[in-house]
Amino acid sequence: MIVALAGGVGGARLAVGLAAVLPPERLTVVVNTGDDFEHVGLAICPDLDTVMYTLARLNNPELGWGRADETWSFMETLQALGGETWFRLGDRDLAVHVMRTAALARGERLSDITRTLTQRLGIAHAVVPMSDDPVRTVVVTHEGELPFQDYFVRRRCEPAVSGFRFEGASSAGAPDALRSIMGSRVDAVVVCPSNPFVSIAPMLGVAEIRDWLARRTFPVIAVSPIVGGEAVKGPAAKMMRELGVDASASGVARYYGSLVDAWVIDQRDAEAEPEIAALGKRVRVTDTLMTATAKSAALATAVLELASEVRRA
Numbered sequence: 001m002i003v004a005l006a007g008g009v010g011g012a013r014l015a016v017g018l019a020a021v022l023p024p025e026r027l028t029v030v031v032n033t034g035d036d037f038e039h040v041g042l043a044i045c046p047d048l049d050t051v052m053y054t055l056a057r058l059n060n061p062e063l064g065w066g067r068a069d070e071t072w073s074f075m076e077t078l079q080a081l082g083g084e085t086w087f088r089l090g091d092r093d094l095a096v097h098v099m100r101t102a103a104l105a106r107g108e109r110l111s112d113i114t115r116t117l118t119q120r121l122g123i124a125h126a127v128v129p130m131s132d133d134p135v136r137t138v139v140v141t142h143e144g145e146l147p148f149q150d151y152f153v154r155r156r157c158e159p160a161v162s163g164f165r166f167e168g169a170s171s172a173g174a175p176d177a178l179r180s181i182m183g184s185r186v187d188a189v190v191v192c193p194s195n196p197f198v199s200i201a202p203m204l205g206v207a208e209i210r211d212w213l214a215r216r217t218f219p220v221i222a223v224s225p226i227v228g229g230e231a232v233k234g235p236a237a238k239m240m241r242e243l244g245v246d247a248s249a250s251g252v253a254r255y256y257g258s259l260v261d262a263w264v265i266d267q268r269d270a271e272a273e274p275e276i277a278a279l280g281k282r283v284r285v286t287d288t289l290m291t292a293t294a295k296s297a298a299l300a301t302a303v304l305e306l307a308s309e310v311r312r313a
Helices: 009-020 046-055 073-080 091-105 111-121 148-154 175-183 196-204 207-214 238-240 249-259 266-275 293-313
Strands: 002-006 025-033 037-039 043-045 124-130 136-141 146-147 162-169 188-191 221-222 264-267 281-286
Touching: 002 009, 009 025, 009 046, 009 238, 009 293, 025 046, 025 175, 037 148, 043 091, 043 264, 046 091, 046 111, 046 124, 073 091, 091 111, 111 124, 111 175, 124 175, 136 148, 136 196, 146 148, 146 266, 162 196, 162 238, 188 293, 196 207, 196 238, 196 249, 221 249, 221 293, 238 249, 249 266, 264 266, 264 293, 266 281, 281 293
Parallel strands: 002 025, 002 188, 025 124, 188 221, 221 264, 264 281
Antiparallel strands: 037 043, 136 146, 136 162
């Protein structure tokens, strides 16, 4: 069993690669829910939806969010009526949010709803939210605290970041589907090239997940989200600089510390290999830019090969 921790576009793309080389019974993708929020009366789960749409080959590769075959009549009408339009919801995307909101109102668990949606979208591999309990990422900025989507979408990541809070994480538990995996054999955990602060850190804020990783008997392999000093997509590098963390592959490795046993870094950052190795980590240098499914699969294969090497060591 391989467990992937994923959030955002980078996480979704590596999930596609892992799904291409692993059968459904050998892969579970655990997805960040810290950026979930309520908008126009609907329960929105951006990372879950990005991972689902990408695995189902329905994603919009240009925007990095939403569906490729989208229309916008709802938003146009909402704007004409003077409603809030800063967070755009496409017409087809809207159906997912409506179904999820109605199911939550009936008392169904987010993990069960996610399983239903993935099955109906034709996804064979398991996609599991990090918790059925609400966890909300709050960004601490020089202008005060901002809910994550206000910072990320409404403010376009402009305010300088000084920290993060994960409301609800201290009391949140892992969903049953993940607990079952925690109690069985796991061959490796893969930390996808997702934002360390707002995609991976909320998962680590859930005590069951953090403690499971701390007492692990399997390797944790991570793919650097930083390539050539910048994030491939999103504000990770900007956040790192504002928090005083070196925005580099070696800076990410130092940030994660003992959580990660081995690193896959991009060939553009090959000069960082000795520095990361000096931290006691195995390092694989390869092309990590996942611009096509074949490249995602090739990266996934490199990650799994490195995991096998660490297990044999």
